Amino acid sequence: MSAPGAGAARAEEFATRLAAVRTRIAEACRAAGRDPAEVELVAVTKTVPAEDVALLLDLGLETFGENRVQEAGAKVERVAELRPAARPRWSLVGGLQRNKAAAAARWADRVESVDSIRVADALDRAVRRLLETGGRAAPLPVLLQFSVDGDPRRGGVPAADLEPLAEHVARCGGLQLRGVMAVAPLGMEQDRAFSAVATAANRVRTRFPQANTLSAGMSGDFESAIRHGSDVVRVGTALVGDRPLASP
Template sequence: METNADMIAARREEILERITRALARADRTVDDVTLVAVSKTVGTDEVVAAIRAGYDTFGENRPQELVRKLAELNARPDVAPVRFDMIGNLQTNKINAVLGRASLIHSIRSLHLAQAVSSRAQRRIDTGELAGPVDVLLEVNVSGEESKSGFAPDEVRSCVEELMELSGISIKGLMTMAPQGDKDVARRVFSDLRDLRDELEVRTGARLRELSCGMSEDFEVACEEGSTIVRLGRVVFDPAFALQ
């Protein structure tokens, strides 16, 4: 009988094969993409199984879960250290829980949030608690869906210089989510995110390498359109999820 750990390991091999093929179609290589296993709906035992299957980067959307899982994993000497990213909406009153724990914050959705993260990070830098600015991505609502958070593209254009001047954060790129259920629409969203990134790089002179886009339903399209980080949850952990 196949165990959950067996399923996670076998599924990882299939995911990597699909990512490799998608990247080859775009003349890219597997080194171009970081695979984030989104562990927000599973427990620490499943995370351990994923680590043993070869995953080394995980994503959480709630700071309290990030804190809990890191503490439980750190208490297990048999488990290798891994990276955790913050991928969900971050409330200002939860910023301190994330600083020093999340390697990358994917969800800077407004100038106000960027300023809040920067100011609190700068205080920790000044006291020696943080070695340097916090790596972040700007969340952009490329599709314009009311249900999604993030900067509108024109908002990013209007305040990107101000964002770049914030001393407590280091902007590494952009993040978006596409509407579910239509891969052609997803492709346009991911392409538009890449074009926006290229525009902002020319405008600011900054290197914005990272494009965090692509989830369980559309990660192959995202890889074809330039994604450097794919965030996969159900396809990694849910045996009932069927790869199309």
Template sequence: MTADTLADRWRAVRARVDAACRTAGRDPAEVAILPVSKTHPPTAIEQALSLGLHRFGENRVQEIRDKAAALPGCDIAWVVIGHLQTNKAKYVAQLASEVQSLDRMDLAEALQHRLEIEDRVLDVLVQVKTSPEPSKFGLPPEKLIAFLTALRDFPRLQVRGLMTMAIQSDDAQAVRSCFRDLRRLRDQAQEQGFELPRLSMGMSGDFELAIAEGSTEVRIGTAIFGARQAL
């Protein structure tokens, strides 16, 4: 992939996001784009850095380790968006700037412990399961308030909002329902005193629908970097 190709794709995605915002009656400045670089090589990230991008989403902690080693000195904020095992908490605490897939207490405990050792704090989003698909991860919606309450005892974890993955379906209403449910859960939580300004929802195939339902950040991989590469 050439640098021109990446630049063209980035501009096209930004234009689509802006258009979706205007259609929804929203200010485009309200919606950030998180480029998802998973499976793509460090050279692709170097091209993205040349465009002024510096935050990149990755599913696997091992990929963050490898890419961070291959790109020393680069001003990169690594964002973990995939399901996270507790035994990876050490590397997350050392390398990541944010985790968008916090969904259970044992993971919160592991991250808190490792962050204390590293003397760092970490932005986190709580992942909520709004799709009926068994393959999707996330906290059950009915447990959100109790989980947010418990997280107040973890000062190294700075809760900034919520994340979800919609059902994979051609039914736009089914997809929108997943995003709408997360927004409603956020609103209910805020009514109970939790400050949750961010809603990370929407990917390459459904981000316009997510923006219509209130997303503040869309996670875009394929539309920016092209088809996933084999690991």
């Protein structure tokens, strides 16, 4: 059980952190000649309890990013119990295995990590079944995860395969191609990484104008991502503090 006043202290901590993040976003947008309203803030809440998500909702945050399908499904239900009047949006920002596509399709409002035709097909089948049975009201918006350096040990599709994957997803009746997501590789200079991301995203957008969302940038590098046109920043540590590493 939490100590008396623990919830209020946590809410105050979140408010302070959120104000700092919003200031950073605003300053980055000013430097880039952009309107801060153009940048969506996704609070990455992996390993964060539903009670904390409820406090973040109270502070005006609307979109939450989760990395693990099972953890997220239970959290979505619990947040709905805690804040029944709220309508949070949930993004899957971590890698997705095909055997978890059906579970993700039940709660995700957006999947940002489609990086193969097999994953796209698994999601498409799951969403179409839900559409037929009333489990979803609309197709699932997805972003394609781009691998900046093409390293197969990390998630993401290399540059040569990005447009073919976009073509495939655009034909999936259960999915809506909305854009590109990327993570800057460790050790790569930030502006170089996000310049490559922007180039890849622009290629996809040119062929598929509806794919106009770029999700790039996290707690330590989102200023650079904003300079290179990111519309979505995924912020965890800067909002909720350090969290213990969780097993996959």
